[in-house]
Amino acid sequence: MEVFASAIAHPNVALVKYWGKTDWDRNIPAVGSISVTLANLTTHSTVQFQHGLAQDRLFINQAPAGRHQTLRVSRFLDEIRRRAGIDKFCDVHSVNNFPTGAGLASSASGFAALSLAASQAAGLNLDSTELSALARLGSGSAARSVFGGFVELTAGDKEGGEPAAFQLHDEHFWPLAVLVAVTTDAPKPFGSREAMAVTEARSPYYHSWVQTAAQDIEKMRSAIQRRDLQSLGETAEHSALKLHGLLMASRPGILYWNGGTFAAIEAVVRMRSEGLAAYFTIDAGPQVKVICRPQDAPAVSDRLQVLPGIIRVLPCRPGPAARLLEN
Numbered sequence: 001m002e003v004f005a006s007a008i009a010h011p012n013v014a015l016v017k018y019w020g021k022t023d024w025d026r027n028i029p030a031v032g033s034i035s036v037t038l039a040n041l042t043t044h045s046t047v048q049f050q051h052g053l054a055q056d057r058l059f060i061n062q063a064p065a066g067r068h069q070t071l072r073v074s075r076f077l078d079e080i081r082r083r084a085g086i087d088k089f090c091d092v093h094s095v096n097n098f099p100t101g102a103g104l105a106s107s108a109s110g111f112a113a114l115s116l117a118a119s120q121a122a123g124l125n126l127d128s129t130e131l132s133a134l135a136r137l138g139s140g141s142a143a144r145s146v147f148g149g150f151v152e153l154t155a156g157d158k159e160g161g162e163p164a165a166f167q168l169h170d171e172h173f174w175p176l177a178v179l180v181a182v183t184t185d186a187p188k189p190f191g192s193r194e195a196m197a198v199t200e201a202r203s204p205y206y207h208s209w210v211q212t213a214a215q216d217i218e219k220m221r222s223a224i225q226r227r228d229l230q231s232l233g234e235t236a237e238h239s240a241l242k243l244h245g246l247l248m249a250s251r252p253g254i255l256y257w258n259g260g261t262f263a264a265i266e267a268v269v270r271m272r273s274e275g276l277a278a279y280f281t282i283d284a285g286p287q288v289k290v291i292c293r294p295q296d297a298p299a300v301s302d303r304l305q306v307l308p309g310i311i312r313v314l315p316c317r318p319g320p321a322a323r324l325l326e327n
């Protein structure tokens, strides 16, 4: 057994959103989703199983993590211990080069990097599909960050197998620019698991959300296949607005947006009316991700940067799969 391993993974931005579960224990998505993995943003995770530890210890960006986060990671590691037949606890160090827990998919890159590092350290030799299904247990979107480029995760039901993501096209297929307009560095007020539970139980739109997901997936697959930016952008905006409509209509209403989020949406719509092809999407947080052609990225970035409420703009492009690092 290797006991020590290190891995790197990138967050992803969902172009068609995952939201809702058919199985809460196994984290089985109620709808399919499609994402693009983002180069530039990274989570670096190191896992070391050790003798003599009374419990797992989690450090995020060098600081000890809170009880809730440590417990979540520890439960996830239990599954790896069970499969590998080991009983040692471990130290996990996770370092993000972007704001943690603020709607930038740190749980996606975090659990993808953790799955790879921990399974390797535990001596489990998993292929990408097995790794993706494992990462899904930590966070649904993490299943997608195991792969690079354009990635799909299918929906599942209680009786079915273990859904895993798969790659539609690699990161070189379509050199898009994704600009992340950061509107706050603060952690978001509601985690996605908690917010999903509220919408499932108490949003009048939840049923239609599930019913209409497959058609968005079809449109997105085809838009990517044809490298059709307008169709990708319109479908991504529709999926994002539909998700946030679902959230806002629940009781209590959940609004992840802030003033910067609105300003960025407005600016993107204005740019489009002036002939600049840019499209927005927003995950479970206030950050706005703007998709455009690489040659338009400097102009789009300049326009976003000067808006009130935008702290900074991070330029990204389609990025590679999660991978192990040499020890």
Ligand code: PMV
Pocket: 013, 014, 016, 017, 018, 019, 033, 107, 108, 139, 140, 141, 142, 192, 193, 282, 283, 284
């Ligand atoms: O992976 P989770 O459980 O944090 O949920 C992610 C939900 C969204 O980011 C809003 C959508 C998605 O598909 O990534």
